[in-house]
Amino acid sequence: MFLKTEQITKDFGKLRAVNEVSLDIRKGDIHAIIGPNGAGKSTYFNLVTGYHQASAGKVLFKDQEITHLPAFKRCKLGITRSFQITSIYPKLTVYESVLMALLSHRKVTLKFFSSAKKFFKEEVWHILEDVGLAEQANVMGDSISHGDKKRLELAITLGTEPELLLLDEPTCGMSTEETETTMDLISKLSRERGITILFTEHDMSVVFGIAKRISVLHQGTLIADGSAQEVRASEEVQKVYLGGAA
Amino acid sequence: MIKRGWWLLLLIIASLIAPAILSEFYLTVLCEALVMSLLALSFNLLFGYMGQLSFGQAAFYGLGGYAVAMLITKLQFNFWLSLLAGILLPSLIGLLVGYFCVRLRGIYFAILTLAFGQLIFFIVYKWHDFTGGDDGIQGVFPPGIMKNPIVYYYFILFIFLASAFILWRIIHSPFGQTIKSMRENTERTEFLGIHIARYQLITFVIAAAFAGLAGAIWVPFYRSVAPSYLMWIKSGEPVMAAILGGPNVFFGPILGMFIMTFFHAWVLGFTYFWPVIMGAMILTIIFLLPGGILGFAQEKLKERREKNEFGKGTTLKCF
Numbered sequence: 180m181f182l183k184t185e186q187i188t189k190d191f192g193k194l195r196a197v198n199e200v201s202l203d204i205r206k207g208d209i210h211a212i213i214g215p216n217g218a219g220k221s222t223y224f225n226l227v228t229g230y231h232q233a234s235a236g237k238v239l240f241k242d243q244e245i246t247h248l249p250a251f252k253r254c255k256l257g258i259t260r261s262f263q264i265t266s267i268y269p270k271l272t273v274y275e276s277v278l279m280a281l282l283s284h285r286k287v288t289l290k291f292f293s294s295a296k297k298f299f300k301e302e303v304w305h306i307l308e309d310v311g312l313a314e315q316a317n318v319m320g321d322s323i324s325h326g327d328k329k330r331l332e333l334a335i336t337l338g339t340e341p342e343l344l345l346l347d348e349p350t351c352g353m354s355t356e357e358t359e360t361t362m363d364l365i366s367k368l369s370r371e372r373g374i375t376i377l378f379t380e381h382d383m384s385v386v387f388g389i390a391k392r393i394s395v396l397h398q399g400t401l402i403a404d405g406s407a408q409e410v411r412a413s414e415e416v417q418k419v420y421l422g423g424a425a
Numbered sequence: 426m427i428k429r430g431w432w433l434l435l436l437i438i439a440s441l442i443a444p445a446i447l448s449e450f451y452l453t454v455l456c457e458a459l460v461m462s463l464l465a466l467s468f469n470l471l472f473g474y475m476g477q478l479s480f481g482q483a484a485f486y487g488l489g490g491y492a493v494a495m496l497i498t499k500l501q502f503n504f505w506l507s508l509l510a511g512i513l514l515p516s517l518i519g520l521l522v523g524y525f526c527v528r529l530r531g532i533y534f535a536i537l538t539l540a541f542g543q544l545i546f547f548i549v550y551k552w553h554d555f556t557g558g559d560d561g562i563q564g565v566f567p568p569g570i571m572k573n574p575i576v577y578y579y580f581i582l583f584i585f586l587a588s589a590f591i592l593w594r595i596i597h598s599p600f601g602q603t604i605k606s607m608r609e610n611t612e613r614t615e616f617l618g619i620h621i622a623r624y625q626l627i628t629f630v631i632a633a634a635f636a637g638l639a640g641a642i643w644v645p646f647y648r649s650v651a652p653s654y655l656m657w658i659k660s661g662e663p664v665m666a667a668i669l670g671g672p673n674v675f676f677g678p679i680l681g682m683f684i685m686t687f688f689h690a691w692v693l694g695f696t697y698f699w700p701v702i703m704g705a706m707i708l709t710i711i712f713l714l715p716g717g718i719l720g721f722a723q724e725k726l727k728e729r730r731e732k733n734e735f736g737k738g739t740t741l742k743c744f
Binding site for chain 1: 591597599600601602603605609612613616618619620
């Protein structure tokens with residue numbers, strides 16, 4: 180099994196944000212987690228990536244238990260994430276930002292005397308061209324548009340050459356058009372680089388268009404898990420989330 | 426690069442012929458400016474590049490000085506080995522202090538470095554039998570020909586240039602890129618697989634080593650060391666120098682320290698109100714030139730360049 184959570188639970192005081200969620204993510208899939216605001220999607224992400232420590236349950240990645248590993252170690256194993264509120268380097272150039280990810284992933288960050296700029300030129304340009312940021316390579320991270328910032332964060336995560344990429348609301352705040360190109364880009368990257376993608380999304384049309392599998396969270400509990408048709412057909416999902424509109 | 430190179434070359438040539446031009450008094454001031462600039466560079470590795478304000482950097486400077494002074498006067502130790510000890514002791518203490526400090530960030534980091542700095546100061550100050558307490562240690566002589574101030578000046582200049590070169594390389598290395606990234610966005614960097622505390626600790630130790638080296642080469646020139654070298658007031662000097670010259674430019678803290686040291690020497694000739702003048706200078710810089718003198722200059726140059734390059738530099742922000 181690629182990624183597996185076993186009855187993973189997170190309590191914040193008396194609030195149970197994630198309630199015994201057991202889920203298998205298959206290698207190569209594009210897997211969506213949906214649910215209304217406060218359903219526990221982001222908290223679930225945080226448990227998988229090590230941002231939060233689980234209150235109970237287990238996280239297994241490629242049959243290795245990672246429940247209590249710190250975030251940076253999970254990243255070294257091949258799990259990288261983006262954040263719901265775009266997390267980039269405001270005062271590094273687009274190029275340097277992606278370079279940083281590669282320096283870290285290829286384990287050269289303890290080199291003290293060689294020039295950082297000499298490393299991985301080809302790889303950085305390849306990523307920048309893939310996500311369409313090559314023309315802005317020398318622009319500071321805080322000087323590009325909102326949509327470009329989202330794509331920059333995606334480019335940074337690609338720099339760690341992940342096996343599993345978790346994208347927290349990758350199209351949040353984008354126009355319909357931008358959303359479409361971004362989702363196309365994500366599915367292309369998954370295909371070409373063989374990356375398994377787990378993402379959260381609130382826009383239903385986006386999810387049903389691209390995700391091979393969909394899991395639905397409601398008040399911290401997993402209420403449905405399956406293909407788009409299966410999830411759409413689930414009565415419970417229609418009741419709590421789709422409101423019959425689908 | 427060539428454009429940047431010429432003024433650097435000019436400065437190095439000027440510093441090489443300085444002893445022929447300057448009076449003995451101003452040559453001493455120049456030595457102090459170089460040594461203090463090295464301290465400021467070590468401090469700025471933490472402040473400007475890693476983004477953490479250390480308010481105890483002088484403790485390592487003082488420890489370097491004390492290591493050399495005690496080894497030379499009490500044990501008649503070899504000068505060069507003493508210098509080495511003047512780097513190793515602060516590094517070791519830096520490792521110990523850093524172990525606790527790197528767990529914290531921002532104002533808490535600053536306060537903890539201040540607390541540790543003062544702790545080390547008080548140990549040196551109170552331990553009269555061992556360190557000489559408030560008397561300090563006098564009669565620290567360098568060997569042979571190095572007693573000549575001009576020869577020692579060239580020695581300081583060499584150490585300064587070599588250290589600055591090493592620090593420059595570190596800042597532009599993959600390690601330097603990592604600490605800059607930590608400054609820009611700690612969380613993002615951690616989630617790229619970087620063990621933040623470990624890199625902060627390494628930086629802390631490097632900074633302590635260079636601060637120690639600065640103290641170690643200064644004391645044999647000045648022939649003495651005193652507890653005030655480790656005090657928080659001394660720690661404030663690199664902070665002010667970095668803010669004055671610009672913490673985001675490599676040469677910023679050096680310029681800041683040169684202005685402070687030379688201005689200090691000059692002003693003391695006719696008034697004791699040095700702190701007032703210094704305070705006014707810092708205020709002016711903060712309000713009129715945010716980013717420090719060199720930071721401001723660099724920003725202006727960049728703006729001009731961007732204006733010349735048609736269409737570049739337009740920023741679009743939308744939320």
